[in-house]
Amino acid sequence: MSEPVMILDQADTLARIDRWLLEDVQTGDVTTEAILAADARVAARWVAKSDGVVAGLAEARAVFARLDPALDWQPEVSDGDTVVAGDELVLFEGAGQAVLTGERTALNIAQRMSGIATATRAYVEAIADHPARILDTRKTAPGLRDLDKKAVATGGGVNHRAGLYDLAMIKDNHIVAAGGIAAAVAAVRAHAPYVGIEVETTNLEEVDEALAAGVDMIMLDNMAPETMRAAVAQVAGRAKLEASGNVGFANIAEIAATGVDFISIGALTHSVIAFDISQRIDRI
The missing domain is CATH 3.90.1170.20 (Quinolinate phosphoribosyl transferase, N-terminal domain)
Structure with missing residues (x-):
């Protein structure tokens, strides 16, 4: 990043x-x-x-x-x-x-x-009392990604991956195609050992699988705040944690208080x- x-x-x-x-x-x-x-x-x-x-x-x-x-x-x-x-x-x-x-x-x-x-x-200021940082996504206007991401950085956010080439993001469809998180991570490591790996998870069991695979970052997708808090305790600093999905001003402070490292917000650039x-x- x-x-x-x-x-x-x-x-x-x-x-x-x-x-x-x-x-x-x-x-x-x-x-x-x-x-x-x-x-x-x-x-x-x-x-x-x-x-x-x-x-x-x-x-x-x-x-x-x-x-x-x-x-x-x-x-x-x-x-x-x-x-x-x-x-x-x-x-x-x-x-x-x-x-x-x-x-x-x-x-x-x-x-x-x-x-x-x-x-x-506005989002950065909304979580100023917490260490979590605001992340952007790939939900940018075609042909304007660099400018969209530059604008996020100007506002105090953190740029996530530039595209499909500089970070492996293993999402739900990749996991299904590979036959599981461990297999997906192994395939990426064999194909592109030079890139960092992030895995999307939807429950604590998947968080355990991603952690066991030794990934760099784990996405907590659409998890309730209490589940995110449990994931933070479970991971205990062994990987970075990104909260994602249905984030808005009404709940961002509560999400930041769970202890996650990053909160990604697609609306910054798609809306x-x-x-x-x-x-x-x-x-x-």
């Missing part, structure tokens, strides 16, 4: 921004090109319209800079900062057509990332509530 989980090279980043812009612009921004001269310059700013945690400013700047490499970008806050409605986030000036054409794409990225960071921070940001032009 790392914070953040992936770093893209420059060429890949630019290619992806080009795809984002192509999706929106296609043959041209007919409204902006009709209204603004090609040499017009504008000054603009981003203003928070809600309270939360900022994330994605660098990615937003990269979108605008792809359209105007000479863009003057002056952030008033940094990723990870908490802001309230009405706060200015960034002041910038550049080619008018670039500022308007790139507006929605840049906002979409920053609003999504800020929404994820805001939700993550994002975008953070509201407004782009305002000050002068032309």
Whole structure:
């Protein structure tokens, strides 16, 4: 686990921004090109319209800079900062057509990332009295996993596996296919001895099986808090424990109090509530 989980090279980043812009612009921004001269310059700013945690400013700047490499970008806050409605986030000036054409794409990225960071921070603060850490999952938007996970880290969460390649997660269907937890663990070790192994469990008997197999991490899936507490005592630090399933603000403190090491929340990235940001032009 790392914070953040992936770093893209420059060429890949630019290619992806080009795809984002192509999706929106296609043959041209007919409204902006009709209204603004090609040499017009504008000054603009981003203003928070809600309270939360900022994330994605660098990615937003990269979108605008792809359209105007000479863009003057002056952030008033940094990723990870908490802001309230009405706060200015960034002041910038550049080619008018670039500022308007790139507006929605840049906002979409920053609003999504800020929404994820805001939700993550709220969960982190909800269990601040306990040592458990908030984990993300692979329930991310296709093509945006690195940004979703970066936003989780910005909000104070911990990135779990990046994908299927950097941690073996043996889940219920794998266990059925292999014929049991021990067989599944043995198969993974034979195939990829260099990766860590986590096993999904649903009861204390399966926790015992995973522990006997010597795995690195055990997922306690949809267990009641009293069962999680028993699992913590049973494992006694011999493997890391992740609580998963039906986690929300109503029960997260109770889950954290059981003594688990991590609590994973898919909703951080699969049910994002975008953070509201407004782009305002000050002068032309």
